[in-house]
Amino acid sequence: MTDRAAAPTTLRCGPYPIERARIAAFAAALGDPHPAYTDPAAARALGHPDVIAPPTYLATLAGHAEDQLLAEQTGFTTTEGVVHRAQTLRHTRPAHAGDLLHATVRLSAATTLAGRPLLTLDCTFRDEHGAPVATTTSSLLCPAAGPRPARHPLDSTGSEHP
Numbered sequence: 001m002t003d004r005a006a007a008p009t010t011l012r013c014g015p016y017p018i019e020r021a022r023i024a025a026f027a028a029a030l031g032d033p034h035p036a037y038t039d040p041a042a043a044r045a046l047g048h049p050d051v052i053a054p055p056t057y058l059a060t061l062a063g064h065a066e067d068q069l070l071a072e073q074t075g076f077t078t079t080e081g082v083v084h085r086a087q088t089l090r091h092t093r094p095a096h097a098g099d100l101l102h103a104t105v106r107l108s109a110a111t112t113l114a115g116r117p118l119l120t121l122d123c124t125f126r127d128e129h130g131a132p133v134a135t136t137t138s139s140l141l142c143p144a145a146g147p148r149p150a151r152h153p154l155d156s157t158g159s160e161h162p
Contacts, residue, residue, distance in 0.1 A: 007072050007073045007074045008069070008072050009069075009106060009107040010069075010104060010105070010106045010107070011065070011068055011069045011072065011104070011105050011106075012102060012103070012104050013064070013065040013068050013069075013102070013103045013104075013105060014065075014100075014101055014102040014103050015100045015101065015102055015128070016061050016064075016100070016101045016102070016103065016125075017099075017100050017101075018053060018057075018095050018096065018097055018098065018099040018100070018101060019097060020038075020040075020050070020051055020097040023037055023038075023051055023052070023053045023054075023057065023097060024037060024038045024051075026053065026054060026057050026060070027054055030054055030056070032054055034054075036048065036051060036052050037051055037052065037053070037054060038051060039051065040097075043096065048094065048096050049096055049098065050096045050097040050098050051096060051097045052094040052095065052096045052097075053094065053095040053096065053097075055089060055091060055094070056089065057095060058089060058091075058095055058101075058125055058133075058134050058136060059087060059089060059136060061101070061103060061123075061125070062087075062103065062105070062123040062125075062136040062138065063138075065103040065105040065123050066105055066121050066123060066138060066140075067079055068105070069105045069106075069107060069121065070119075073107075076142070080143075081142070081143035082140050082141065082142050082143065083140070083141040084138065084139075084140060085118075085139040085140065085141050086138070086139040087136060087137065087138045087139070088136065088137045089134060089135075089136050090134060090135045090136075091133070091134045092131075092132040092133055092134060093133060093134075095125070095133055095134065099127050099128070099133070100127065100128040101125045101126065101127060101128075101133060102125070102126055102128075103123050103124065103125050104123070104124045104126075105121055105122070105123040105124075106121065106122045106123075106124075107119060107120075107121055108120045108121065108122045108137075113141060115144050116141055116142055116143065116144045117141075117142040118139070118140070118141050118142070119139070119140045119142060120137065120138070120139055120140075121137070121138045121140065122135060122136070122137050123135065123136045123137075123138070
């Protein structure tokens, strides 16, 4: 990943339609039976216009947007080998069925750790009216650009046993 100056550091992605069936499938995959994720009446009783997405739902959309930005980076050819070190989610309001979200993902920091690129990406979600919904921040440790150094066995005898 060299010559970052030529690559975009901000990208607008979407739209991402938030749909009841996908929310329900995500909640089921999490094993979270909260009725606000599947029952519009339960969500309305809590003051929402429709079913709401679990808080981590937007992390999957952020990952998609991040992948698109990374694909634009010079020398970055795949997300294979990327270690997702950390992610934070800050919600202004829950995403709910019927939302049409747009994401703006930004490469906010690029350093190195142990010879590997360490990237920080911020992804801001806004609804179709431009109102903020949530922001995620991800820390990604990318594969080294060059060949890895040769590995040396800990046991100088060559034995695999202690």
